Amino acid sequence: MAVKRNGCEGCADITCVSTKEVLSQDIAKNVVTAYDRIASRGMAACLFGSGGTCCKNCNMGPCQIIDGVEEMIGVCGATADTVASRNIARTIASGTAAHTDHAREMIKGFIATAKGETENEIKDVEKLHKIAAIYDIEVEGRDKNEIALELGEKALAEFGSQTDDPITMLKRAPEKRQKIWKKLGVEPRGFDREVTEMMHRTHMGVDQEYHNIMLQASRCALADGWGSSMLSTELTDIMFGTPVPRRATVDLGCLKPDQVNITVHGHEPLLAEALCIAAQEEDMQTLAKKAGAKGINLAGVCCTGNEILMRRGIPVAAGFVQQEMVLATGAVEAMVVDVQCVMQSVAQVAKNFHTDIITTNYRAKMPDGVHIQFEEEDAMGSAKEILKKAISNYKKRSPAAFIPVSNKLDVVVGFSHETINYMLGGSFRASYRPLNDNIINGRIRGVAAIVGCDNYKYSDDAHEIIARELIKNNILVLATGCAATSLGKAGLLRPEAAEFCGDSLGEVCATVGMPPVLHMGSCVDNSRILIAATEMVREGGLGEDISDLPAIGTAPLYMSEKAVAIGQYFVASGAQVVFQSLAVSGAKEFDKYMTEGMMETYGAHWNIAEDPKEIARIMIEKIEQKREALGINKKSERVLFDMDMRRDLGSGSGVGDVGCTGPQHNS
Ligand code: SF4
Ligand code: MSK
Numbered sequence: 001m002a003v004k005r006n007g008c009e010g011c012a013d014i015t016c017v018s019t020k021e022v023l024s025q026d027i028a029k030n031v032v033t034a035y036d037r038i039a040s041r042g043m044a045a046c047l048f049g050s051g052g053t054c055c056k057n058c059n060m061g062p063c064q065i066i067d068g069v070e071e072m073i074g075v076c077g078a079t080a081d082t083v084a085s086r087n088i089a090r091t092i093a094s095g096t097a098a099h100t101d102h103a104r105e106m107i108k109g110f111i112a113t114a115k116g117e118t119e120n121e122i123k124d125v126e127k128l129h130k131i132a133a134i135y136d137i138e139v140e141g142r143d144k145n146e147i148a149l150e151l152g153e154k155a156l157a158e159f160g161s162q163t164d165d166p167i168t169m170l171k172r173a174p175e176k177r178q179k180i181w182k183k184l185g186v187e188p189r190g191f192d193r194e195v196t197e198m199m200h201r202t203h204m205g206v207d208q209e210y211h212n213i214m215l216q217a218s219r220c221a222l223a224d225g226w227g228s229s230m231l232s233t234e235l236t237d238i239m240f241g242t243p244v245p246r247r248a249t250v251d252l253g254c255l256k257p258d259q260v261n262i263t264v265h266g267h268e269p270l271l272a273e274a275l276c277i278a279a280q281e282e283d284m285q286t287l288a289k290k291a292g293a294k295g296i297n298l299a300g301v302c303c304t305g306n307e308i309l310m311r312r313g314i315p316v317a318a319g320f321v322q323q324e325m326v327l328a329t330g331a332v333e334a335m336v337v338d339v340q341c342v343m344q345s346v347a348q349v350a351k352n353f354h355t356d357i358i359t360t361n362y363r364a365k366m367p368d369g370v371h372i373q374f375e376e377e378d379a380m381g382s383a384k385e386i387l388k389k390a391i392s393n394y395k396k397r398s399p400a401a402f403i404p405v406s407n408k409l410d411v412v413v414g415f416s417h418e419t420i421n422y423m424l425g426g427s428f429r430a431s432y433r434p435l436n437d438n439i440i441n442g443r444i445r446g447v448a449a450i451v452g453c454d455n456y457k458y459s460d461d462a463h464e465i466i467a468r469e470l471i472k473n474n475i476l477v478l479a480t481g482c483a484a485t486s487l488g489k490a491g492l493l494r495p496e497a498a499e500f501c502g503d504s505l506g507e508v509c510a511t512v513g514m515p516p517v518l519h520m521g522s523c524v525d526n527s528r529i530l531i532a533a534t535e536m537v538r539e540g541g542l543g544e545d546i547s548d549l550p551a552i553g554t555a556p557l558y559m560s561e562k563a564v565a566i567g568q569y570f571v572a573s574g575a576q577v578v579f580q581s582l583a584v585s586g587a588k589e590f591d592k593y594m595t596e597g598m599m600e601t602y603g604a605h606w607n608i609a610e611d612p613k614e615i616a617r618i619m620i621e622k623i624e625q626k627r628e629a630l631g632i633n634k635k636s637e638r639v640l641f642d643m644d645m646r647r648d649l650g651s652g653s654g655v656g657d658v659g660c661t662g663p664q665h666n667s
Contacts, residue, residue, distance in 0.1 A: 015461040016489070018252040018407035019325050025402040028328040030352050034321070034345065034456045051586020052084035058204035067588050076204060084587035085210035086202040088564065088594075089217040091583075093198035095565030096224040098340055099524055100159065100191045101363075102267055103232035107156050109270045109376055110235045114148035117377050120273070122148045123241040127418075131234050135168055148238065155231050161190035167227045173530075174537045176545040177574055181222070184601065186215055186572065188223035195220060210590050218572040218602070225569030230527035236307070240273055243310035243414035243521065245423070245514075250488040252322065253408030254315035255331050257401075259297040260288050262390045263317055263326055265346075266338030267522065269307035271360055271374045271382065272300070275336065276312055278383035284391070291394045296387065301326060302341045303481060303522035310414050310521050319482035320559070321454045324349045330401035334390035338374075339364045341453070341560060354396035358386055411493035415478075415518035417532040423514055432532075432539040435476075439550060440541050440632050443504035444476050446623035447536075449529050449570075450487065450517075451480045452555030452563040458580060462556045462612040464490035469616035471516040474502035475623060478532065481523040483555070492517040526566050529553070530573060543630055547574030547603030550626040552619045554578040556612060571604045576622050578607040578615045 014020055014035065022028055048054035048064040055074055056062040066072035067080035074083060113120040122128060122144045129139045132147050135154050139147050158167055166187035170178060181187045188194050198220045201207040207216070237243070255261045262279075264272040278284055279296040288296050299317035300308055308314040318326045320341055326332055327349045334356045335346060347357045347368035359365045360374040360382070370389070374382045415423075424434040438444040448470050454460055463486040467477050471492070479487050487493055492500070498509035501516045509516050520528045533546045542549050553570050555563045558579060567577045584591040585608075598605035607622075609615045627633040 015459060016322070018404045018489075019322060019460075021404040021407065022252065022325045022328050022402060025400075027330040027398060027400040027402055031324065031328045031349050032345075033324045033328070033349075034343065037345075038456050048586065050581075050583060052087050052583035052590075053080045053586035055083040055086070057086065057202065065586070067586055078208065080587035081210045081590040082208050082213075084584050084590045085213045085217075086207075087583060089198055089202050089213050089220075091561045091564045092217045092221050092568050093195045093202075095560065095562035096191070096198075096220050096228070097195045098560075098562050099224045099232070099565065100195065100228040102339065102524060103191075103228035104156070104159055105268055105270065106232045106236050107152055110239050111149060111152035111156065112376055113239055114145045114152055116145065119277070119379055120239055122238060124238045127234065127242055128238045131238065134172065152235065155235065158227065158231075159191045161193065164189055167191070167223065169226045169230050170222075172230075172534060173226060173573070174534055174545050177547075180545075180574075180602070181572075184215060184218075186219040186222060188219050188227055191223045191228045194223040210593065214593070214598075217568055221565045221568035222572055224565045225527055225530055225573065229524040230530070232524045233521070233527050236269065237416065240269065240311050242418055243416045244419055245412055245414045246313040248309055248313040248411055248413055249315045249408050250309075250317075250411050250485055250493075251404075251407045251409050252317055252325060252329060253403065253405045254297075254299045254317045255326070255329060255403045256294075256297040257331065257403055257405070258294045260291070260293045260295070260391050260394045261297050261299065261332045262387070263299050263301050263332055263335045264304045264308070264338075265301035265323060265335055266304045266342055266361075266364075267302070267307075267340045267524070268338045268361070269304060269311075270376060270379070271336070271338060272298075272304045272308050274379035274383040275386065276308060276314060278380055278387055281384075284384060284387050287388065288391050288394070291391050293391070293394050296391070299326075301335070303524075304338060306481065306484065306519075306522040306525075310416075310519070310525075313413075315408075316485050316488070319454050319485035321456055321460060321482075327353060327355055329403050330354075330398050331403050333393040333397070334358050334386065336360060336386055337364065337369075340562070342366075353398070354393050356389060356393060358389065360386070409489055409491055409494075411488040411519065412495060412515055413484075413488075413493060413519040415520050417520075417528045417535060420518070420532060421535070423512060432535045436536060436539045436541050438508055439536075442627075442632070442634060443474065443508055445474045445505075445620075445627065446550030446552070447476050447478060447532075448551065448619050448623070449478045449480070449526070449553035450483045450556070451526055451529075451553060451566065452523070452558040453482050453560050454486055455557040455559040457559075458557050459612075460486065460557075461490075462580070462615075463487050464492070465612040466554060466556060466616045466619070467492050467517055468500060469613060470619060471497070471501045471505060473620050474505040475620065476505060477517040478520050478529055479517050480520050480525050480529070483557070484517075484519045484521075487517050488519065493519055523560075523562055523566070526570075530569075533573070533575065545574055545603065548626065548630060549575075550623040550630070552576045552578065552622050554615055554619060556580045556615055567606065571598055571606060572602050574603045576604045576607060578609060578618050580608070580610055580615070582606060582608055
């Protein structure tokens with residue numbers, strides 16, 4: 001296999017400076033990356049797979065279907081529309097299963113914490129009371145652990161619920177949306193049940209009608225967004241603290257030349273939280289110093305990284321496409337992985353160095369990884385065992401290890417939907433009113449979510465291109481997952497990025513001291529965006545439903561099945577989405593249904609566009625159409641902020657609490 005060297009020539013799509021720097025170093029010369037594997041495959045992707053019309057759901061196939069060619073339907077008679085819809089539905093089921101299984105672990109950890117069986121504690125009592133009220137749990141005069149235990153048990157029961165009752169969190173949605181779901185019969189019941197039913201209905205010889213298949217796909221996706229993901233986010237916040245704005249750093253320069261570098265990669269923050277605490281303890285610090293290091297440096301990769309970035313300000317070294325590059329620095333003593341988005345190749349890359357890949361979850365082992373099972377009841381014990389292993393590797397680090405130290409960007413992160421309340425509304429009258437008012441008066445044209453993965457198939461600057469276009473057009477951006485990391489690397493998660501905004505958004509950001517792109521967390525935290533949208537509806541003035549809002553989402557570089565589940569729960573909740581690709585193009589009618597027809601059902605549909613600028617254009621256009629429909633589409637007035645307005649916007653700003661100041665715009 002040809003390995004591209006010398007500044008990675010041939011990697012025209014790599015725009016990331018730190019990746020190029022690392023790959024051009026001598027120490028990385030034997031590292032084979034996913035970029036190399038894509039280049040060496042030398043063949044175009046399978047047309048049937050890309051178009052969604054390859055079926056292997058039974059052993060009469062696999063069948064490759066050509067839409068419109070009679071003899072090219074499935075052996076069973078399945079048409080292109082049936083096959084493509086079944087495939088998308090299964091992708092959604094898989095994505096939902098991943099989020100749901102993650103959530104189950106978090107809720108089991110929450111219950112163990114409430115029982116006093118872990119070293120964690122219930123930190124956010126205010127949120128505990130708020131969520132308990134949704135579950136009709138009495139809070140008056142009760143101990144926080146008692147309330148948490150009842151909440152945890154009620155939440156866990158919903159995973160395997162066998163009743164036909166809708167899941168509890170659904171009642172948080174705007175009333176109009178709840179009615180739409182009821183009428184369509186897509187209110188989710190037990191989370192696991194919706195995944196099981198989806199797999200059953202797409203089994204050979206069951207549901208053959210794509211509208212009907214997609215109704216269940218929506219129900220399954222809603223079980224994810226308004227169910228398991230939302231519970232995971234809320235209960236993790238209660239246990240580890242709801243994020244508040246804080247300063248941190250991102251990119252490979254977060255690694256430290258004179259410390260034991262340990263990266264945490266995956267999604268579940270239970271172990272990562274324990275590692276953060278254990279790494280500070282004296283015995284571990286002493287051990288690291290004995291090994292010749294100045295200390296222990298933890299850094300995140302992917303969404304485990306985003307979880308501890310949001311809550312603790314621990315730096316994120318890399319998003320998904322840089323996981324191999326973290327190791328290629330030769331400066332990492334251990335990469336600790338849990339579940340999801342961990343490429344098997346990391347163990348092979350690590351073989352070039354002194355690095356251990358430590359798997360920690362019984363669900364996710366890999367050849368050439370070292371397994372240390374994370375035991376929740378002895379979290380500190382597991383964490384210290386891992387730290388000791390990493391520390392013991394420090395002396396073996398090659399002097400040629402290369403950290404691109406200048407590639408380290410400042411970011412401000414930690415924008416939970418509660419923070420948006422305080423940030424714009426002030427601590428005395430926290431509300432979404434100022435945000436809605438700014439949208440209504442046109443200073444902020446609308447809100448766009450840029451979420452999801454990055455992907456070796458596409459140029460890695462797409463998130464940045466889209467975000468810059470949006471903020472230039474006065475659209476506030478919310479970001480999660482690896483997209484947020486990539487926007488942090490582009491310098492857009494700093495209040496100083498207000499200078500890249502159109503005048504009116506820039507002025508709002510400068511006044512409040514907030515970045516124009518708000519980091520809202522990991523990929524399960526897209527549920528925060530659902531709540532933020534709901535709050536905007538509830539506040540009034542922007543319609544009665546999510547589908548009325550001048551808001552839209554994109555996961556331009558998605559690679560994970562979870563992103564398709566997220567896309568469908570956004571659409572089924574009334575929010576349009578734009579993706580760079582979706583495996584539906586081989587089935588004409590179904591494609592049309594996904595990209596147009598769903599509008600009639602949900603008031604939103606999928607949009608597909610490959611070019612990032614075109615994605616941004618579509619997003620801006622859709623937002624302006626919503627403004628038009630709301631009757632608020634006047635040109636934004638040039639409003640100069642007087643002292644009262646500044647006081648209103650600035651008071652109690654969460655961002656102000658961490659001392660961020662935006663650039664001053666000359667009006
Ligand atoms: Fe072919 Fe039908 Fe079997 Fe799919 S279910 S593999 S289309 S025969
Ligand atoms: S980690 S799902 S690559 S966002 Fe959540 Fe990143 Fe996508 Fe994994």
